Amino acid sequence: MDCWSCQSEVGSREAFCAACGAIQPPDPSEDHFSLLGMPRRYALDPAELERRFRDLSRRLHPDRFARAAPRERRLSLERATRLNDAHRVLRDSRRRAEYLLRLAGADALAGGGAADPAFLEEQLALREALAEARGAGDGEAGLRLAAEARARLGRAEQEIAALFAEQELGRERLAEIARRLARARFDEQLAAEAEGGPAPAGARGGP
Amino acid sequence: MPRAIGIDLGTTHSLVAHVDERNRPRVIAVDGGSPLLPSAVHYGADGSVEVGWSARRRAPERPVDTVLSVKRLMGRGPADLRPEDRGIYRFDEAGPVVKLVVAEGRRSVTPVEVSAEILRVLRRRAGEALDGPPGGAVITVPAYFDDAQRQATRDAGRLAGLEVLRLLNEPTAAAVAYGLDQRSQGLFAVYDLGGGTFDVSILRLEGGVFEVLATGGDTHLGGDDFDRAVAEVLLARGLEPAGARPGPALLRGAVAAARELREALTAREEAEVDAPLAEGRRLRARLGRAELEELIRPLVERTTAPCLRALADAGVGEGRRVDGVVLVGGATRTPLVKRHVRALFGQEPLCDLDPDTVVALGAALQADALDRGGREDLLLLDVIPLSLGVEMMGGVVEKIVQRNSTIPASATQQFTTYADGQTGMVVHVVQGERELARDCRSLARFTLRGIPPLPAGLARVEIRYAVDADGILQVSAREVHTGVEQSIQVKPTYGLSEEEVERMLIESIEHAAEDVSERFLREWRVEADRMLASLESGLRLDGELLSPAEREPIAQRMAGLRQAVAGDDHLAIKAWMDSLDAASREFAERRMNEHVARALAGHRLEELAGEAAPRPVPPKEG
Numbered sequence: 071m072d073c074w075s076c077q078s079e080v081g082s083r084e085a086f087c088a089a090c091g092a093i094q095p096p097d098p099s100e101d102h103f104s105l106l107g108m109p110r111r112y113a114l115d116p117a118e119l120e121r122r123f124r125d126l127s128r129r130l131h132p133d134r135f136a137r138a139a140p141r142e143r144r145l146s147l148e149r150a151t152r153l154n155d156a157h158r159v160l161r162d163s164r165r166r167a168e169y170l171l172r173l174a175g176a177d178a179l180a181g182g183g184a185a186d187p188a189f190l191e192e193q194l195a196l197r198e199a200l201a202e203a204r205g206a207g208d209g210e211a212g213l214r215l216a217a218e219a220r221a222r223l224g225r226a227e228q229e230i231a232a233l234f235a236e237q238e239l240g241r242e243r244l245a246e247i248a249r250r251l252a253r254a255r256f257d258e259q260l261a262a263e264a265e266g267g268p269a270p271a272g273a274r275g276g277p
Numbered sequence: 278m279p280r281a282i283g284i285d286l287g288t289t290h291s292l293v294a295h296v297d298e299r300n301r302p303r304v305i306a307v308d309g310g311s312p313l314l315p316s317a318v319h320y321g322a323d324g325s326v327e328v329g330w331s332a333r334r335r336a337p338e339r340p341v342d343t344v345l346s347v348k349r350l351m352g353r354g355p356a357d358l359r360p361e362d363r364g365i366y367r368f369d370e371a372g373p374v375v376k377l378v379v380a381e382g383r384r385s386v387t388p389v390e391v392s393a394e395i396l397r398v399l400r401r402r403a404g405e406a407l408d409g410p411p412g413g414a415v416i417t418v419p420a421y422f423d424d425a426q427r428q429a430t431r432d433a434g435r436l437a438g439l440e441v442l443r444l445l446n447e448p449t450a451a452a453v454a455y456g457l458d459q460r461s462q463g464l465f466a467v468y469d470l471g472g473g474t475f476d477v478s479i480l481r482l483e484g485g486v487f488e489v490l491a492t493g494g495d496t497h498l499g500g501d502d503f504d505r506a507v508a509e510v511l512l513a514r515g516l517e518p519a520g521a522r523p524g525p526a527l528l529r530g531a532v533a534a535a536r537e538l539r540e541a542l543t544a545r546e547e548a549e550v551d552a553p554l555a556e557g558r559r560l561r562a563r564l565g566r567a568e569l570e571e572l573i574r575p576l577v578e579r580t581t582a583p584c585l586r587a588l589a590d591a592g593v594g595e596g597r598r599v600d601g602v603v604l605v606g607g608a609t610r611t612p613l614v615k616r617h618v619r620a621l622f623g624q625e626p627l628c629d630l631d632p633d634t635v636v637a638l639g640a641a642l643q644a645d646a647l648d649r650g651g652r653e654d655l656l657l658l659d660v661i662p663l664s665l666g667v668e669m670m671g672g673v674v675e676k677i678v679q680r681n682s683t684i685p686a687s688a689t690q691q692f693t694t695y696a697d698g699q700t701g702m703v704v705h706v707v708q709g710e711r712e713l714a715r716d717c718r719s720l721a722r723f724t725l726r727g728i729p730p731l732p733a734g735l736a737r738v739e740i741r742y743a744v745d746a747d748g749i750l751q752v753s754a755r756e757v758h759t760g761v762e763q764s765i766q767v768k769p770t771y772g773l774s775e776e777e778v779e780r781m782l783i784e785s786i787e788h789a790a791e792d793v794s795e796r797f798l799r800e801w802r803v804e805a806d807r808m809l810a811s812l813e814s815g816l817r818l819d820g821e822l823l824s825p826a827e828r829e830p831i832a833q834r835m836a837g838l839r840q841a842v843a844g845d846d847h848l849a850i851k852a853w854m855d856s857l858d859a860a861s862r863e864f865a866e867r868r869m870n871e872h873v874a875r876a877l878a879g880h881r882l883e884e885l886a887g888e889a890a891p892r893p894v895p896p897k898e899g
Binding site: 124127128131132133134135136137138147150151152154155157158 | 413442443483484486488643646647648649650651656657658682683684685686687688743745746
């Protein structure tokens, strides 16, 4: 690929041209892990992630380009947007897990949990319990349900980490992870509802 | 070389600052030696405009023509106005944008134009102090400002002839001034209670990077509200002669007296007011600090929930503490507020820097950094304060960008059609945390057309939200199979269109050049006559599209315009034309629809039928 500014050869993932220093367009095929220079796996060092995020932000943020040419301003905006989007996904363990499934082409499995009849029944029972606690104005029962959901969430996180640590990530394992993620999503929502407030923004299984 | 400036466009007063040759931020004296310019704009019947102290002094005698606290109206639609915002003003209710009728009814101005007057004065003063026009500006906004309020602020900057480099959140600006001053590291909370807005931000400072982790607030809470609460009690207690509902001028005077009393009670246990008011009346009353605190306690307590939520969002759970709390905004001088913050965060708040100027100083530092292409020891990573979503079938909101996402940010989500053969999809963009769209702030509504007619659930529409570094949203929608795409800079429902801003820009130049008024008088008379003639014929032909009640405001304005055309005040003609234009827009739309419907009668009705809100595609895109 050639640099748009000086026509020198630039690697497709280089943020800047080595010859003239111009910021380069992002490579749409680059995934969040390689964008942040992190190994593509579930376990990661949060401090390292934050350090890399800050270093890259320093170089790419639109604030560095407020006085640059319109094209450079646009590229910086695109790159910084991608960087922030990647950072948001990777720093949150559940979003990171969902993203890994998608990279493995297993995102369709994410709906798999809903098809599990035992899980469906459990969901219904828990929802009913919450509705009952609310109807009866029993705040303690609500908080108990929330605490239980949080405990399940903690366990699920460990289990997901253990599953990702396996050598071979076959379809079956991925489906297993997807099922646990679906449960985790449900528990998160249940806990938030039972605690009576909106879910913390960072923790919700958003887009 | 032109220097960049930082502007704190506040509810009660505004400031401008710059960075001097020795790299220190400095506020610029603007109004008789003081750096504080009251955010007050007076419109005289003679077409004159006064800004600052002189305008504020006119407020009691000319309350309707003197706009105070205009920040509370920025980016708001007529339906958003709360009684305390409406205050004493006269509003032109016809259009989608809030307009104030001033200059004894001769002009109607938008809050954007009023703010631009304040910004113009700041720009001029900065130009005098810096020996040349400023090179670019950073304008601060409450962190909790939504998209419409941000856009309105940016429009005001443009209108004032400023090159707006960036909108900066006020608590972040304060953190910059503090952090760079004290070389701080760690986790900080900024508690910013100004004249009309409350913000709280939790930031991590590390190696010159100021990363906002979470923010919360209330855009309708501040010292103004304290003053109103106090004024009510003072009026009940010490208005002489008592009785008779106080008029607008009297209320203004009472609020001003309440403000002085409240400020006096910062240092004293008891204070009294004895002030002449309008209508030949007088206000005489005493108030103790304990009484004051009882009055404002409910307001101060309203800051608790946003603080707790911001802490939780930032992951500062129970048992963890921030390393410091910074106080910003004049209202934080109130002893009760200080005590409240101390209890809330479990520590003594920092107030080494003047809470009135710290935001402007931070804005100047950021303006200077932007102007220089960045500074090694300063990078701000801010967040979007409120989630951005789209309304789904049934009125439920699907969040697309979550609150507290670092900006710039983007997110895409796929949706599908709801009905067989649906060819259009209404995209209603909303902002807020509530579950139902009607409880959130409506930002924009547009229709994606040209979806191939397929059985329900088969068409795929991808909606992308992109938020830039100013926190302003752009939305695009694309049908996946055909690639039909629509992209809009979300122009808020209650905002100004690009054309309106252009027109105002031209107008502001027009207003500066009085000698051309004769030309405008001629041109606008012609324009007004054309407008009247066209409406008359429209009403004759399609008058049945309006109920008598709907027809009344149009007829009224037509009469007003006719009268203005007979006179020789070109501004009055323009104001009446704008007002008539807004009042008759709905009629024009109905006529258009009616004609389209007639033309299409019997044809392709299915094309018109299939438009509905989007429906999610399961499974959700991760």
